[in-house]
Amino acid sequence: MASVVSSVIPRGQVDLVDFVDWSGVECLNQTTSHPIANALKQGYRDDDGLHLESDADEQLLIYVPFTQVIKLHSAVITGPEEEGPKTVKLFANKEHMGFSNVNDYPPSDSLNLSPDNLKEVPVTLKYVKFQNVRSLTIFIEDNQADGDVTKVQKIALFGTTVDTTNMKDLKKIEEH
Amino acid sequence: MVLEATMICIDNSEWMRNGDYSPSRFQAQADAINLICGAKTQSNPENTVGVLTMAGKGVRVLVTPTSDLGKILACLHGLDFGCEMNLTAGIQVAQLALKHRQNKKQKQRIIVFAGSPITYEKKTLEAIGRKLKKNSVALDVVDFGESDDGKAEKLETLVAAVNNNDNSHIVHVSPGPNALSDVLISTPIFSGDGEGGSGFAAAAAAASAGGVSGFDFGVDPNLDPELALALRISMEEERARQEAAAKKAAEEASKEEKGGEQASSSHDTTMSEAVNTSAVIADDKRQNLTDVEAALLEQALAMSMDGAKSSSVDMIDADMSDATAEDPELAYALKMSVQESAGDSSTHSGMSKVLEDQSFVSSVLNSLPGVDPNDPSLKDFLASLQDQSETQQKRKEDSPEKDGDK
Numbered sequence: 290m291a292s293v294v295s296s297v298i299p300r301g302q303v304d305l306v307d308f309v310d311w312s313g314v315e316c317l318n319q320t321t322s323h324p325i326a327n328a329l330k331q332g333y334r335d336d337d338g339l340h341l342e343s344d345a346d347e348q349l350l351i352y353v354p355f356t357q358v359i360k361l362h363s364a365v366i367t368g369p370e371e372e373g374p375k376t377v378k379l380f381a382n383k384e385h386m387g388f389s390n391v392n393d394y395p396p397s398d399s400l401n402l403s404p405d406n407l408k409e410v411p412v413t414l415k416y417v418k419f420q421n422v423r424s425l426t427i428f429i430e431d432n433q434a435d436g437d438v439t440k441v442q443k444i445a446l447f448g449t450t451v452d453t454t455n456m457k458d459l460k461k462i463e464e465h
Numbered sequence: 466m467v468l469e470a471t472m473i474c475i476d477n478s479e480w481m482r483n484g485d486y487s488p489s490r491f492q493a494q495a496d497a498i499n500l501i502c503g504a505k506t507q508s509n510p511e512n513t514v515g516v517l518t519m520a521g522k523g524v525r526v527l528v529t530p531t532s533d534l535g536k537i538l539a540c541l542h543g544l545d546f547g548c549e550m551n552l553t554a555g556i557q558v559a560q561l562a563l564k565h566r567q568n569k570k571q572k573q574r575i576i577v578f579a580g581s582p583i584t585y586e587k588k589t590l591e592a593i594g595r596k597l598k599k600n601s602v603a604l605d606v607v608d609f610g611e612s613d614d615g616k617a618e619k620l621e622t623l624v625a626a627v628n629n630n631d632n633s634h635i636v637h638v639s640p641g642p643n644a645l646s647d648v649l650i651s652t653p654i655f656s657g658d659g660e661g662g663s664g665f666a667a668a669a670a671a672a673s674a675g676g677v678s679g680f681d682f683g684v685d686p687n688l689d690p691e692l693a694l695a696l697r698i699s700m701e702e703e704r705a706r707q708e709a710a711a712k713k714a715a716e717e718a719s720k721e722e723k724g725g726e727q728a729s730s731s732h733d734t735t736m737s738e739a740v741n742t743s744a745v746i747a748d749d750k751r752q753n754l755t756d757v758e759a760a761l762l763e764q765a766l767a768m769s770m771d772g773a774k775s776s777s778v779d780m781i782d783a784d785m786s787d788a789t790a791e792d793p794e795l796a797y798a799l800k801m802s803v804q805e806s807a808g809d810s811s812t813h814s815g816m817s818k819v820l821e822d823q824s825f826v827s828s829v830l831n832s833l834p835g836v837d838p839n840d841p842s843l844k845d846f847l848a849s850l851q852d853q854s855e856t857q858q859k860r861k862e863d864s865p866e867k868d869g870d871k
Contacts, residue, residue, distance in 0.1 A: 318598075345599040346599060385569050
C-alpha cells in the first residue's frame with residue numbers, strides 16, 4: 290500500500306512544488322497555528338502532525354503563484370476522512386480573489402473529492418484549461434462531514450513547465 | 466511600519482451634538498481622526514487612509530483610501546449630522562472599499578467610532594466579526610458617547626470575533642475633561658500594534674495637549690531637553706537624599722526620639738543634596754540650639770550653597786562632626802553619605818567663602834551645650850574627615866577653631 294501511495298507521479302509530469310513562488314503564497318481563513326505551509330511545502334506536507342486548518346468557518350481560499358508558466362496536469366489533495374475537503378474549485382490566473390467574488394467567475398475546474406482522493410489517489414484535471422498557468426487559486430468550499438473546520442494534510446500539484454530550458458539537461462558536446 | 470490600508474468610519478448621527486466631550490462629541494471625533502490619519506501616513510509613507518460616514522443620508526464614502534493627508538483632512542470639513550448610525554452597513558461598505566484598494570499588499574484595517582447606542586444583537590455583530598476575520602480585516606473600535614447597558618459588551622464581542630493574533634482593539638472612552646484624542650494616543654489604536662507611531666504620538670501629545678502633558682515634569686524633552694534633564698536629576702537627588710534620610714531616621718529612632726526628619730522633606734527639591742543633608746543636621750541641632758540660632762545656621766548654609774558644591778560639602782564635614790560627637794552611629798551614616806559627595810568635589814573655588822562661613826558656624830557650634838571642640842576624639846574625627854577633602858581646608862579650619870575656643 291505504501292509503495293503505491295508514496296510516489297504517485299503521473300508519467301512525464303513533475304512535482305510543481307519547486308516552481309511555487311513562496312513569497313506570494315496566501316491563504317485566507319487559515320488558523321495561525323496551522324498555516325498553508327503545512328500543506329504545501331516539501332517536508333511539511335508529509336508530516337502527519339502538520340496540517341492546514343480553517344479558522345472562522347469551513348472555507349479556505351489559497352492563492353499559489355508560480356515562478357514560471359506551467360501546465361497543470363493533476364493534483365493530490367489529502368486530509369482526514371471527516372474534515373478533509375470535499376468541493377474544491379480551481380481558478381487559473383485569477384489574482385487576489387476574495388470569498389465574496391469567488392462565485393462570480395466560473396472555475397477552471399471543479400473537483401468533488403472522494404475518500405479515495407483523500408488517500409493520495411491523484412485527481413486528473415481538465416488539462417486543456419491549465420495550459421498557461423501563472424497562478425492558481427484553490428477554493429475549498431466545504432468538507433466531507435460538512436463541519437465547521439476543514440483540515441488539509443497535503444496539496445501536491447503535478448504538471449510540466451512551458452518554454453523553459455532546463456540548464457541541467459544540457460550536456461557538454463563530446464570532443465572527438 | 467506595517468503597510469496598511471485603513472478605513473475610518475465616522476459616526477455623524479444626532480447623538481454627536483452632545484457636549485459631554487469638549488467641545489462637542491463630533492469635534493472631539495474629528496480631532497481624533499485627524500491625529501490618526503497623520504499617525505498612519507507618518508508611520509509608513511505607503512499607508513493609505515479612507516473615510517466614510519455611517520449616519521446622515523446614509524453610508525457614504527467621503528474619501529477612498531489615499532495617502533494624501535490634505536485630501537483626508539479637507540473632507541472632514543462641513544460634515545452634516547443626521548439620523549442614526551448604521552453600523553453593519555458601515556462596516557460592510559468599509560470592507561468593500563478596502564477590497565478595491567490599489568495596493569493589494571496592504572493589510573486591511575477598519576477603525577470605527579461608535580458614539581450612538583448599538584441596536585444590533587450580539588449574534589449579528591459576531592457574524593460580522595467572523596466575516597471580517599475570514600477576509601483578514603482587522604478592526605479597531607472606539608467606544609465613546611452613549612453608553613447604555615450592553616453597548617460595551619456588544620462591541621467587545623465584535624472585536625473578539627474579529628481578533629486574530631491581537632490585531633484588533635477596542636477602547637472605551639468615558640466623558641471627561643480629557644480630550645478624546647489624548648486618550649487615544651496612548652492606546653494600541655495609535656501605536657499600530659505596538660510598533661512605530663510612538664515618536665509621532667509623543668510629538669502630537671506635546672503639540673495638542675499644551676498644559677496637560679503626559680511627561681513627568683510638564684516639560685517635553687523634545688522641546689527643552691536641558692530643563693527636562695535638570696528636573697529629572699534634581700528629582701533623583703531628592704529621592705536619594707530621602708533614602709539617606711530614611712536610613713538615618715531608622716538609626717536615630719533606635720537611639721533617641723527625634724521628630725525632625727519630616728521637616729527636611731518640605732525643603733525645595735531644586736536645592737542640592739548637600740543642602741538637604743545639612744538641613745537634616747540643622748534639625749538635629751534644633752534640639753540643642755535655640756530656634757534663632759538654627760535659622761541663622763540654615764541661612765549660613767544656604768549662603769554657602771551659592772558657592773561651589775564642594776565647599777558646602779566640606780563645611781558639612783565640620784557641621785556633622787561637631788553635631789554627631791555624641792552619636793557615633795549617626796556620625797558613621799553621615800560620613801558615608803559625605804564620602805560619596807566628597808569624592809566628587811574637585812574644585813578649590815569659593816574657599817574664602819567657606820572659611821568665613823566655617824568660622825561663623827564653628828562659633829555658633831561652640832555655644833552648643835555638651836559639645837566640646839577641644840575633645841580629642843572630636844579633633845581626630847575632624848582630622849580624618851578633612852583628609853578626604855582638600856588639605857588646605859584642614860589647616861585653615863584648625864586655626865579658626867582654636868581661635869574660637871575662647
